[in-house]
Amino acid sequence: MSDIIKKEDYAEPNCPLCIENLKRGTNITSIPVSRVFEKLDEYFSKNDYIGAERHLLYWKNEAELGFDERGKFSVLNELMGLYRKTGQKEKAFSAVDDTLKNIKALQNEESVSAATAYLNMATVFKAFGETQKSLELFKKATAIYENELKPDDERLGGLYNNFALTLVDLNQYESALSLYEKALGVMKNVPYGELEMAITHLNIADLYNKKDGAEKAEKEIEFNLTEAEKLLDTDNVPKNGYYAFVCEKCAPSFSFYGRFFFASELQKRAKEIYERS
Numbered sequence: 001m002s003d004i005i006k007k008e009d010y011a012e013p014n015c016p017l018c019i020e021n022l023k024r025g026t027n028i029t030s031i032p033v034s035r036v037f038e039k040l041d042e043y044f045s046k047n048d049y050i051g052a053e054r055h056l057l058y059w060k061n062e063a064e065l066g067f068d069e070r071g072k073f074s075v076l077n078e079l080m081g082l083y084r085k086t087g088q089k090e091k092a093f094s095a096v097d098d099t100l101k102n103i104k105a106l107q108n109e110e111s112v113s114a115a116t117a118y119l120n121m122a123t124v125f126k127a128f129g130e131t132q133k134s135l136e137l138f139k140k141a142t143a144i145y146e147n148e149l150k151p152d153d154e155r156l157g158g159l160y161n162n163f164a165l166t167l168v169d170l171n172q173y174e175s176a177l178s179l180y181e182k183a184l185g186v187m188k189n190v191p192y193g194e195l196e197m198a199i200t201h202l203n204i205a206d207l208y209n210k211k212d213g214a215e216k217a218e219k220e221i222e223f224n225l226t227e228a229e230k231l232l233d234t235d236n237v238p239k240n241g242y243y244a245f246v247c248e249k250c251a252p253s254f255s256f257y258g259r260f261f262f263a264s265e266l267q268k269r270a271k272e273i274y275e276r277s
Contacts, residue, residue: 029067033074036071039055044245045241049085053079053086056078063075069102069106079095083124084124089128099121111144118137118138119137119138119141122138126165131170141159151186153186154186156182156186157184157190157193160183161200177207180200180204183197183200184200187200195231197228197231198229198231202254205257206253209221228250228254229254232247232250243273247273251266
């Protein structure tokens with residue numbers, strides 16, 4: 001289970017290539033990124049991944065036609081995430097390659113937005129079993145984030161949570177647990193951070209299960225499952241498409257550990273939200 005990389009993290013205010021194009025007299029037509037993402041959220045709220053892909057590919061093409069490298073950067077990041085979620089390996093890897101070329105063209109390899117892209121790439125490689133490639137990109141993203149962001153920035157929480165998943169795959173349990181604890185420390189101070197904290201607690205339960213086995217780690221597993229359940233039941237968390245997505249992602253974990261009633265309840269909540277959309 002992984003965290004979500006938010007679209008606003010892709011913003012790139014300084015674009016040397018864009019400035020150079022303007023100097024050359026290139027006519028740049030920017031795509032309406034905010035509206036593109038608003039429409040994308042509508043597709044996701046309906047679980048319409050086919051429509052989402054069609055939408056993103058259209059605007060990727062429009063960005064290329066308009067020489068809008070910043071807009072293309074944002075769309076490519078979303079495509080990486082979409083292909084990861086839908087298990088489309090070749091398309092995901094192709095989007096990674098395109099994004100790397102785009103970052104190089106923008107000359108922003110050490111920026112925060114580039115670090116977010118590296119994080120997105122790392123989650124793609126993690127999802128398809130390329131653990132070492134994932135590890136290298138997580139380290140690259142961490143170096144930039146920790147140097148550029150404040151310690152309580154929620155983007156650090158997402159990074160730590162996702163990075164820890166790769167470390168668990170490599171059996172580096174203590175390092176992974178340390179990152180999970182860092183993620184919890186960040187997200188407890190973020191508005192509506194309860195959902196990410198719930199994901200982290202379920203990830204910690206999985207860590208103990210893999211490290212020690214269900215019987216030996218029963219106490220730790222039950223503690224983290226209970227914490228996750230409490231967080232998902234938080235009253236003030238908006239019950240929107242994102243909440244539905246998290247419910248769907250968390251339900252199999254509760255079912256795996258025998259909490260079938262709560263798993264069913266999460267699926268029901270997600271379905272009701274999608275039907276209202």
